[in-house]
Amino acid sequence: MFENRIPLFPKKTTIEHDQLFINQVDISEAAKQYGTPLYVYDQAEMDSALNSYKSALDKYWGIDNWGITYAGKAYLSSHICQWITANEIDLDCTGAGEIGIAAHAGVSAAHIKVHGVNKTAEDLAAAIQYSGTIIVDNLTELNRLAVLSKANPLPELWLRFQPGSSVQTHSFTQTGHAGSKFGMDTEQIRFAVAFCKENNLPVTGLHFHQGSQFRDPEPIGDGITRALDLVKEIGFEGDWHLSPGGGWGIAYHETELPDPSIDQYIQFVAALVKEGCDQRGLTLPKLHLEPGRSLVARAGVSVYEVNALKTVGGKTWALIDGGLADNPRHALYGARYSCLRTNSPFSSETQQVSLAGPYCESGDVLIEDIDLPKLTEGEFVAIPVSGAYHLSMASNYNGARRPAVILLHDGKTTLIQRRETIKDLIDRDHLL
Numbered sequence: 073m074f075e076n077r078i079p080l081f082p083k084k085t086t087i088e089h090d091q092l093f094i095n096q097v098d099i100s101e102a103a104k105q106y107g108t109p110l111y112v113y114d115q116a117e118m119d120s121a122l123n124s125y126k127s128a129l130d131k132y133w134g135i136d137n138w139g140i141t142y143a144g145k146a147y148l149s150s151h152i153c154q155w156i157t158a159n160e161i162d163l164d165c166t167g168a169g170e171i172g173i174a175a176h177a178g179v180s181a182a183h184i185k186v187h188g189v190n191k192t193a194e195d196l197a198a199a200i201q202y203s204g205t206i207i208v209d210n211l212t213e214l215n216r217l218a219v220l221s222k223a224n225p226l227p228e229l230w231l232r233f234q235p236g237s238s239v240q241t242h243s244f245t246q247t248g249h250a251g252s253k254f255g256m257d258t259e260q261i262r263f264a265v266a267f268c269k270e271n272n273l274p275v276t277g278l279h280f281h282q283g284s285q286f287r288d289p290e291p292i293g294d295g296i297t298r299a300l301d302l303v304k305e306i307g308f309e310g311d312w313h314l315s316p317g318g319g320w321g322i323a324y325h326e327t328e329l330p331d332p333s334i335d336q337y338i339q340f341v342a343a344l345v346k347e348g349c350d351q352r353g354l355t356l357p358k359l360h361l362e363p364g365r366s367l368v369a370r371a372g373v374s375v376y377e378v379n380a381l382k383t384v385g386g387k388t389w390a391l392i393d394g395g396l397a398d399n400p401r402h403a404l405y406g407a408r409y410s411c412l413r414t415n416s417p418f419s420s421e422t423q424q425v426s427l428a429g430p431y432c433e434s435g436d437v438l439i440e441d442i443d444l445p446k447l448t449e450g451e452f453v454a455i456p457v458s459g460a461y462h463l464s465m466a467s468n469y470n471g472a473r474r475p476a477v478i479l480l481h482d483g484k485t486t487l488i489q490r491r492e493t494i495k496d497l498i499d500r501d502h503l504l
């Protein structure tokens with residue numbers, strides 16, 4: 073009955089003995105072993121998404137002149153950092169906190185790129201000590217870097233350009249439009265480049281990001297055109313870098329079209345940049361893509377226990393043991409999710425329910441009105457496409473302890489983040 077939801081899960085998802093398995097792991101058994109809410113990440117799915125980017129960049133841009141920077145804001149942990157190092161890609165860190173996680177897990181400075189719309193003195197110090205590139209958001213930041221450069225050599229600097237156009241997506245995740253809080257307009261970039269020349273600052277690239285969760289690359293064309301016009305005018309000495317950011321989308325629900333093709337996205341971007349450079353007589357830059365969600369969202373699945381069922385005012389609620397505190401996306405953007413029961417997922421005895429969490433907000437709902445097999449208290453449900461912008465936005469609301477995270481690999485499970493404890497909740501407090 074719900075077979076059309078399977079493609080939302082990692083490719084290695086199967087139903088065996090009437091149970092949901094991912095990469096040969098029985099998800100109900102994993103939930104019993106590690107407790108719920110539980111986040112599972114399928115290593116094979118992450119590798120497969122990364123390989124799609126790598127092979128498309130090789131095919132359409134050319135060997136060895138591109139970079140992939142995983143956007144750590146999507147989900148960051150020590151294991152993700154190790155995966156980045158093993159795959160020789162870069163990591164986008166926002167601020168000293170993410171830099172600290174990367175440094176702890178051994179990501180080399182050369183592979184760390186530092187973003188941030190409002191970098192504090194602490195962020196800038198961490199970026200100078202432990203990164204290969206700082207993406208400068210504004211002129212105040214540039215001024216501060218000029219002062220800091222007197223005491224310490226700076227990493228390479230790229231300038232964040234606000235192209236004045238965004239991709240089509242929820243307004244909360246648009247970033248490139250005129251008046252967005254991110255980046256500098258044309259006039260400010262001109263000033264920044266002149267300032268870098270005067271102050272001998274190592275500016276080597278231009279970056280822009282027009283938004284997240286888009287599937288039509290067309291507006292990127294506008295960003296690329298404006299960026300290349302600017303590069304033609306300002307010029308870069310020697311090798312230079314261009315990053316049209318990340319944001320490539322992914323399907324969250326069976327009613328959406330399947331995942332947009334990474335191959336076609338890269339083909340589109342590469343062709344436009346090549347053509348644009350050719351028309352303007354520019355040498356080809358090193359091309360950097362900055363995906364977050366399209367690398368890890370599908371690999372992650374969240375698993376919850378149904379604690380209570382109730383019907384009130386004609387509406388049936390399945391009250392599960394997580395929600396807004398580990399996944400704020402429905403509350404933030406009205407994100408629409410799908411779901412499977414982990415045992416007998418395709419059972420034909422169905423009911424319509426809404427899945428809500430235990431927290432004291434009416435907005436603590438993960439899914440409104442979904443058909444599922446008739447649920448019983450104590451059963452588990454699995455929500456696909458949970459790998460990005462859940463845990464990285466998770467909170468301790470109502471004393472929630474952030475969930476455990478396990479990695480699935482060829483029938484084996486490994487705990488990569490333990491569940492928070494009450495001790496974690498009180499460790500920062502001082503009793504007076």
Ligand SMILES: Cc1ncc(COP(=O)(O)O)c(C=O)c1O
Binds near residue numbers: 143146
């Ligand atoms: C500068 C920048 N790069 C990359 C990303 C990654 O976006 P996504 O996870 O949608 O690919 C974001 C997301 O907000 C971003 O702000």
